[in-house]
Amino acid sequence: MRGHKWNPGRCAIGAQDEKSTSGDREGIVIRSTGGQCLVQVADTTWRCKVRGRLKKGPRESQTVAVVGDRVLFMVIDEASEPPSGVIEEVLPRDNKISRLAARRSGGQVEQVLMANLDQVIAVQSLREPAPQKSFVDRLMVAAERFGVRGTLVLNKMDLVPAGPEMEAEQKVWNYFQDLGYTVIWASAETGAGCDAFHDILTDRISLLIGASGVGKSTLLNVIQPGLGLRVNEVTEKTGLGKHTTTRTELFPLRDGGFIADSPGIRGFDPWDMEPLAVRDYFPDFQEPGQSCHYRTCMHRDEPRCGVKDAVNRGLIPIRRHNAYLALLGDLEERKAQVGYRSGG
Ligand SMILES: Nc1nc2c(ncn2[C@@H]2O[C@H](COP(=O)(O)OP(=O)(O)OP(=O)(O)O)[C@@H](O)[C@H]2O)c(=O)[nH]1
Ligand SMILES: [Mg+2]
Ligand SMILES: [Zn+2]
Incomplete structure (x- = not known):
């Protein structure tokens, strides 16, 4: 998927032990609780606080730095056990699961x-x-x-x-x-x-x-x-x-x-998903969807729907279609509650 590997033995995360131009070290967050993180650099685990100003941005404080994030941190005490620092910057993410x-409080939080x-x-x-x-x-x-x-x-x-x-x-x-x-x-x-x-x-x-x-x-x-x-x-x-x-x-x-x-979770409501896009995330809907009468078919109430047809012929399990409709319904309801969320 990507070129680099975080293989500790070879070209590790923290193979770059040397300081970056800004005087910060780079590492990867392996644990994040509140404003405290454990950050791995090669074989050393650092305990780092998250710089206060990072918490005030558009992101929620609980997700300023999450497990897997690459961060730049400033050394506070290298000799302490474990060594300590302050996270100055969370580097741009390749991707995430949210x-x-x-x-x-009733609000919607990522x-x-x-x-x-x-x-x-x-x-x-x-x-x-x-x-x-x-x-x-x-x-x-x-x-x-x-x-x-x-x-x-x-x-x-x-x-x-x-x-x-x-x-x-x-x-x-x-x-x-x-x-x-x-x-x-x-x-x-x-x-x-x-x-x-x-x-x-x-x-x-x-x-x-x-x-x-x-x-x-x-x-x-x-x-x-x-x-x-x-x-x-x-x-x-x-x-x-x-x-x-x-x-x-x-x-x-x-x-x-x-x-x-990770700790056990029972439900999973994907973050930041457009109702219209959901049909694209069901691989089994792609081919039957080609024969829907309407190009914008949501595979719900529309006549001459290739996906519903495939369900009726037993090619797609009913529960898959129901799972799709349930997710679609949840996302529409969520959208109606907050209106269109601008930015992210
Ligand atoms: N019979 C059987 N029991 C298993 C198997 N795998 C795990 N268990 C048991 O299932 C129980 C729960 O296992 P955990 O590994 O704690 O489950 P977990 O998914 O990490 O749970 P959380 O940390 O609470 O999210 C333990 O008693 C395990 O011994 C298995 O393959 N067969
Ligand atoms: Mg467990
Ligand atoms: Zn359709």
């Missing part, structure tokens, strides 16, 4: 989950908790929207008995593979699929996203035992995870690349 944050990534990986467990297909639909839409590779990992295969139950799962999820997304069937318990998981992470910068308890941290511990990430059982009563991982954090991978583990 969603609408839970509304606290939550940037990560910047400068190659791949977003939706992690689902086939059982305990049950998979959420609509979550995967939306995350793959976001991957298309933000221009990053979308990948799907289905964990806890060991909990699905072979036979009809497994066949039903295969039917659902192979559809995503047919759309061109990589789909990995895995079990952190038995190790199945873990080599394939390791391979898709190598030499890429990836973000794992999925509900609490699906096994994101467990999978990472399997492919890189030294990480020692905290994991927790799913409560029997609710079938939900316990939000064991509480913040997004980026880790270097032994064989090259970086992986961000």
Whole structure:
């Protein structure tokens, strides 16, 4: 996707240990909480505050510097443990993954989950908790929207008995593979699929996203035992995870690349998406959409719609079309609430 790699062994993030012209150091944010960040430069982790004036810009303070951001910082104390600095500038982002944050004050707030990534990986467990297909639909839409590779990992295969139950799962999820997304069937318990998981992470910068308890941290511990990430059982009563991982954090991978583990999220409302553009983010709608009577067809109420026709003929699952209509409805409602948002 891009020329450079953040491979710590070779041409690392922080291979540029020397000072830049402005006297600042350059590093990458591996953890961000409030106004404090951990910034990685080669093998050293710095603790950096975010310069106050950076918080006052058009961006929300929580997303001034996010995991994956390349930043310039001024050294405060190189001898302290860990060394400390102040972030002066967040360098322009190649891309990001962003969603609408839970509304606290009723306003609409962008939550940037990560910047400068190659791949977003939706992690689902086939059982305990049950998979959420609509979550995967939306995350793959976001991957298309933000221009990053979308990948799907289905964990806890060991909990699905072979036979009809497994066949039903295969039917659902192979559809995503047919759309061109990589789909990995895995079990952190038995190790199945873990080599394939390791391979898709190598030499890429990836973000794992999925509900609490699906096994994101467990999978990472399997492919890189030294990480020692905290994991927790799913409560029997609710079938939900316990939000064991509480913040997004980026880790270097032994064989090259970086992986961000993130806290469980249940919903994903993509940020900054035009209702009119949504149809372009469903790869399965492209060919049938060619035969819609109206070029501006939204595949909703219009007559002679190629996409609805494909749904009726069983070529596109009804739930895919419903997922599209639901997302479209959400975006229109959001737009009606705020009017047209100018700038970004
Ligand atoms: N049976 C089975 N259990 C698994 C598997 N992978 C993970 N688990 C269990 O699922 C539970 C939740 O795993 P975590 O790794 O903490 O899940 P998480 O996605 O990181 O959850 P949050 O950090 O809360 O978002 C743990 O008890 C794991 O042992 C698997 O492949 N099979
Ligand atoms: Mg976790
Ligand atoms: Zn149509």
